Amino acid sequence: MxxxxxxxxxxxxxxxxxGMNLEIAKGTSMVIIGGSGTGKSVALxxxxxxxxxxxxxIYVDGRPAGSGDRDKFLARFGMLFQGGALFDSLPVxxxxxxxxxxxxxxxxxxxxxxxxxxxxRRVGLKANVADRFPAELSGGMQKRVGLARAIAAEPEIIFxxxxxxxxxxxxxxxxxxxxxxxxxxxxxxxxxxxxxxxSVRAIADNVAMLHGGVIQWTxxxxxxxASGDPYVEQFIHGRAEGPIEAVR
Amino acid sequence: MxxxxxxARLGRTALAGLAAVGRAALFALSAFSHMIRPPxxxxxxxxxxxxxxxxSLPVVGLTAIFTGGALALQIYAGGARFNxxxxxxxxxxxxxxxxxxxxxxxxxxxxxVTSSIAAEIATMKVTEQIDALVxxxxxxMKYLVAPRVLAALITVPVLVGVGDIIGIMxxxxxxxxxxxxxxxxxxxxxxxxxxxxDIISSLVKGAAFGTIAAMMGCYYGMQSGRGAQGVGxxxxxxxxxxxxxILAANFVLTGVFFSL
Numbered sequence: 001m002x003x004x005x006x007x008x009x010x011x012x013x014x015x016x017x018x019g020m021n022l023e024i025a026k027g028t029s030m031v032i033i034g035g036s037g038t039g040k041s042v043a044l045x046x047x048x049x050x051x052x053x054x055x056x057x058i059y060v061d062g063r064p065a066g067s068g069d070r071d072k073f074l075a076r077f078g079m080l081f082q083g084g085a086l087f088d089s090l091p092v093x094x095x096x097x098x099x100x101x102x103x104x105x106x107x108x109x110x111x112x113x114x115x116x117x118x119x120x121r122r123v124g125l126k127a128n129v130a131d132r133f134p135a136e137l138s139g140g141m142q143k144r145v146g147l148a149r150a151i152a153a154e155p156e157i158i159f160x161x162x163x164x165x166x167x168x169x170x171x172x173x174x175x176x177x178x179x180x181x182x183x184x185x186x187x188x189x190x191x192x193x194x195x196x197x198x199s200v201r202a203i204a205d206n207v208a209m210l211h212g213g214v215i216q217w218t219x220x221x222x223x224x225x226a227s228g229d230p231y232v233e234q235f236i237h238g239r240a241e242g243p244i245e246a247v248r
Numbered sequence: 249m250x251x252x253x254x255x256a257r258l259g260r261t262a263l264a265g266l267a268a269v270g271r272a273a274l275f276a277l278s279a280f281s282h283m284i285r286p287p288x289x290x291x292x293x294x295x296x297x298x299x300x301x302x303x304s305l306p307v308v309g310l311t312a313i314f315t316g317g318a319l320a321l322q323i324y325a326g327g328a329r330f331n332x333x334x335x336x337x338x339x340x341x342x343x344x345x346x347x348x349x350x351x352x353x354x355x356x357x358x359x360x361v362t363s364s365i366a367a368e369i370a371t372m373k374v375t376e377q378i379d380a381l382v383x384x385x386x387x388x389m390k391y392l393v394a395p396r397v398l399a400a401l402i403t404v405p406v407l408v409g410v411g412d413i414i415g416i417m418x419x420x421x422x423x424x425x426x427x428x429x430x431x432x433x434x435x436x437x438x439x440x441x442x443x444x445x446d447i448i449s450s451l452v453k454g455a456a457f458g459t460i461a462a463m464m465g466c467y468y469g470m471q472s473g474r475g476a477q478g479v480g481x482x483x484x485x486x487x488x489x490x491x492x493x494i495l496a497a498n499f500v501l502t503g504v505f506f507s508l
Binding site: 045048049050070071074075077078079081082083085086087088089098099102103104149 | 287289295372375376377379380382383384385386
């Protein structure tokens with residue numbers, strides 16, 4: 001389980017997280033929605049320790065995030081970055097098997113390559129993609145390679161940062177279905193941040209609405225449409241009028 | 249302007265400058281500490297050896313040969329004013345080995361390698377590849393910085409040695425082909441005149457300049473701001489800083505080796 005308690009983070013005068021509280025139960029898929037620049041990525045990166053909160057506590061399975069062996073802590077996570085964040089200098093299979101080629105999870109090269117190709121197949125990519133470089137792939141393919149990398153070491157917790165941004169509706173649907181399948185199949189805890197309401201409905205067990213640095217509403221996805229929360233209402237219907245200012 | 253405000257501005261500028269020096273120094277200390285502690289990344293190290301060393305040879309060789317040739321012409325023309333044309337081999341040798349070889353190689357490495365390292369790492373930062381490395385349990389200082397700095401520390405002295413030899417041969421070629429020097433006498437004068445300290449100082453300068461060049465590339469890359477402008481600023485800043493620091497280090501090292 002992941003728990004954020006009263007987390008604050010500011011960049012200069014810009015207070016991004018302003019006492020954020022959130023709980024994600026083990027084995028569930030939480031989707032955080034909210035406008036651009038509301039701190040969704042900051043929240044996610046704070047859990048991973050990529051950003052240090054100014055105050056507040058973050059717990060993973062009851063233990064403060066980042067306490068103990070950092071490599072072991074990070075080995076529990078997989079992450080799909082918004083732009084893929086694939087390493088340009090490495091072929092696709094080495095990107096996917098990155099964690100399996102070095103460090104505590106190191107495997108023989110042949111075995112790592114086989115796992116990488118199997119994960120590529122899992123996300124709908126053919127084996128001949130393995131030896132290509134990221135720059136030779138389309139945006140959708142890069143996203144799927146990023147997804148394959150996120151699941152390569154079969155992590156307990158997977159983060160998805162804007163998984164469908166920049167993709168066409170068909171490819172978005174493919175990625176959404178893949179994420180849902182992978183989360184269900186692996187029994188992983190998932191945390192996704194997105195603006196895409198189609199993704200929310202496809203991926204989420206629970207939804208949290210982040211605005212003003214705090215969670216305005218959280219609940220099961222089935223209750224989202226009838227939440228009665230003005231922030232959620234405005235966001236899911238894409239209205240210009242409401243408590244969320246259109247000019248931010 | 250109000251004198252107090254002027255003083256305050258000066259103070260803020262000085263503090264910002266000192267803070268920047270402190271950050272760079274801490275970065276360098278961290279890089280050295282990661283260099284000696286496992287895990288090591290041999291693939292990245294050998295890749296960096298290739299990029300910094302082998303692939304820099306053409307530009308270093310061309311720079312050295314033209315500089316050596318021009319130096320021979322200048323010394324001959326200048327020496328003719330007081331009938332000292334015969335000193336061409338000695339001055340070309342000492343000029344190349346003590347000063348021009350290390351400094352020019354250092355500056356060429358700053359132009360070629362520092363800029364490339366800064367742009368590569370800055371782009372990785374902008375595209376979240378550095379964050380991805382961290383989430384994949386890989387320390388960016390170990391994976392990106394330590395191999396590049398170590399490769400430069402090892403290869404730039406070799407490049408300086410090669411540059412010294414090519415520069416001297418450039419002077420030799422011009423002196424023998426154009427200025428009528430005896431080939432055997434030219435080489436004998438060169439070898440007889442050079443001392444071990446000249447060569448040692450050249451190689452030590454190479455190691456120092458290589459370390460500075462790679463370190464500045466890595467530092468500015470890791471500190472890069474967002475977007476294309478951030479990458480551009482990081483690249484420009486890295487080359488400027490590396491060039492100035494190389495020239496300053498050259499002055500200090502020359503003082504240390506030859507002021508006695």
